[in-house]
Amino acid sequence: MVEAIRLDRVSLWRRTQEEFSYDLKRTLLTFLEGKYRQPAKKLILDNIDLVIKPGEKIGIIGPNGSGKSTLLKLICGILKPTSGSVKVKGNIAPLIELGAGFDSELSVLDNIIFYGVMLGFSRQEMRKRSDLILKFAELEDYALAPVKSLSSGMTARLGFAIATDVQPDILILDEVLSVGDESFKNKCKQRMEEFWQDHITILLVSHTMDLIGKSCDKVIWLEKGKIQLIGQADEVIDSYLNSVTNKV
Numbered sequence: 145m146v147e148a149i150r151l152d153r154v155s156l157w158r159r160t161q162e163e164f165s166y167d168l169k170r171t172l173l174t175f176l177e178g179k180y181r182q183p184a185k186k187l188i189l190d191n192i193d194l195v196i197k198p199g200e201k202i203g204i205i206g207p208n209g210s211g212k213s214t215l216l217k218l219i220c221g222i223l224k225p226t227s228g229s230v231k232v233k234g235n236i237a238p239l240i241e242l243g244a245g246f247d248s249e250l251s252v253l254d255n256i257i258f259y260g261v262m263l264g265f266s267r268q269e270m271r272k273r274s275d276l277i278l279k280f281a282e283l284e285d286y287a288l289a290p291v292k293s294l295s296s297g298m299t300a301r302l303g304f305a306i307a308t309d310v311q312p313d314i315l316i317l318d319e320v321l322s323v324g325d326e327s328f329k330n331k332c333k334q335r336m337e338e339f340w341q342d343h344i345t346i347l348l349v350s351h352t353m354d355l356i357g358k359s360c361d362k363v364i365w366l367e368k369g370k371i372q373l374i375g376q377a378d379e380v381i382d383s384y385l386n387s388v389t390n391k392v
């Protein structure tokens with residue numbers, strides 16, 4: 145069987161307190177006082193087996209902190225699993241943390257080229273594509289300006305324009321369907337609709353059940369890092385909503 149994405153027994157542990165990175169002084173003091181303890185580790189994804197076929201449109205739902213974004217980051221290769229294996233066939237356009245990979249000192253044009261190279265395209269090809277990317281992002285006048293001079297909405301527009309220009313095999317979306325101002329949002333929606341018609345594999349994380357129900361064939365419900373249920377969109381959404389109302 146052809147597979148676009150395959151996860152075998154994937155688990156991920158992360159440190160729950162990241163004190164060392166944000167409060168170095170306090171960490172050193174507690175260390176000197178002999179009170180330092182290793183930050184606790186938490187199991188974020190627990191033994192996930194998953195097969196996604198090319199062209200499937202998959203929704204991922206579940207409560208806050210259940211591991212949805214983490215699962216996407218593993219599939220994109222931003223995070224590595226502690227155990228198990230993640231296999232992906234084809235190039236991925238991750239529309240998560242738009243613009244997080246930009247170098248703010250470099251120009252918009254240089255960032256377009258670097259970002260594309262990071263996604264596996266050649267410099268030459270990215271140079272050719274840059275005009276269309278700048279046009280879509282409506283940033284033609286900023287080509288030579290450093291990214292730090294853009295507003296946050298403009299930066300997100302640039303990230304969206306690059307990631308969706310490269311015509312990916314797999315598109316990863318973490319509730320970033322609305323980027324920028326109203327007119328740009330409409331452009332994003334249109335581009336997304338084209339992707340949906342296409343044979344691209346799509347993974348969409350959202351808390352908006354209507355959106356998931358309308359746009360996905362299959363849904364994964366995550367609960368505390370485990371797959372609680374996977375199946376036809378309507379059935380999984382109903383079970384999830386029932387479980388939430390029963391808790392209240």
Ligand SMILES: Nc1ncnc2c1ncn2[C@@H]1O[C@H](COP(=O)(O)OP(=O)(O)OP(=O)(O)O)[C@@H](O)[C@H]1O
Pocket residue numbers: 158159160162188206207208209210211212213214215
């Ligand atoms: N950088 C990090 N370091 C350590 N733990 C993290 C980090 N980011 C997230 N976590 C933890 O991983 C778990 C899953 O987080 P994740 O962001 O994947 O959840 P989610 O299902 O996407 O939540 P939400 O619906 O709130 O976006 C949470 O317990 C969270 O505290």
